[in-house]
Amino acid sequence: MKRILLKLSGEALAGDKRTGFDDDIIREVALQVKTLIDGGTQVGIVIGGGNFWRGRSSDSIDRTKADQIGMLATVMNCIYVSEIFRSVGMMTNILTPFECGSFTKLFSKDRANKYFAHGQVVFFAGGTGHPYFSTDTGVVLRAIEVDADGILLAKAIDGVYDSDPKTNPDAKRYDEISLDEVIEKRLQVVDLTASILARDNSMPMWVFALNDKDSIVNVLKGEGRFTKVTV
Numbered sequence: 001m002k003r004i005l006l007k008l009s010g011e012a013l014a015g016d017k018r019t020g021f022d023d024d025i026i027r028e029v030a031l032q033v034k035t036l037i038d039g040g041t042q043v044g045i046v047i048g049g050g051n052f053w054r055g056r057s058s059d060s061i062d063r064t065k066a067d068q069i070g071m072l073a074t075v076m077n078c079i080y081v082s083e084i085f086r087s088v089g090m091m092t093n094i095l096t097p098f099e100c101g102s103f104t105k106l107f108s109k110d111r112a113n114k115y116f117a118h119g120q121v122v123f124f125a126g127g128t129g130h131p132y133f134s135t136d137t138g139v140v141l142r143a144i145e146v147d148a149d150g151i152l153l154a155k156a157i158d159g160v161y162d163s164d165p166k167t168n169p170d171a172k173r174y175d176e177i178s179l180d181e182v183i184e185k186r187l188q189v190v191d192l193t194a195s196i197l198a199r200d201n202s203m204p205m206w207v208f209a210l211n212d213k214d215s216i217v218n219v220l221k222g223e224g225r226f227t228k229v230t231v
Helices: 010-017 023-038 063-087 109-117 135-145 179-185 192-200 215-221
Strands: 003-008 042-047 092-096 121-124 150-155 176-178 205-209 227-230
Touching: 003 010, 003 023, 003 135, 010 023, 010 063, 023 042, 023 063, 023 215, 042 063, 042 109, 042 135, 063 092, 063 121, 092 109, 109 121, 109 135, 121 135, 135 150, 135 192, 150 215, 176 179, 179 192, 179 227, 205 215
Parallel strands: 003 042, 003 150, 042 121, 092 121, 150 205, 176 227
Antiparallel strands: 205 227
């Protein structure tokens, strides 16, 4: 694949601390992404904000305001992670759907394509810029807009299962599953809005465990454990 978008959860990057960041995990991700960049693959990244913000469950905060705080959490995450990427020898830029002063630049397809063409890692922060849409929808939307070849979903488990393997030891793992099946069975790959958007725009996804050794590089090689979500 020439161009991919990589979705990382804030919680996964926090590691065992469950909040903030685990720099060792981020550095390992950065080194894998550098391998892809050096091999000619263009990489965009979307990061969730859950390691900083879980207030959506609070009854005392308006949903719109809670989502806005969540969007800003993803901006903080991207600034932090992009600096570690730079420390291992990559150039980065952060694009947001709203103004953040001099911290980021406004998203446009042309601007993203320019950065990709110069071998930079492009971080897409701030979700869609609107409340009621998750970073799942954000990564699918950006992948479609920049004509990515696919989305890599780095999770805490090694693929898509028919039920939660943490609570059901007999959960079935899929090597490959269609987006139609994901939607019909309401499987937790990405949220429903993102699933429908991906299906309607023929955007395939690969689901894998971030903590597996060289997992990002291996998925691009077609190796290791993952689930391919087809269109």
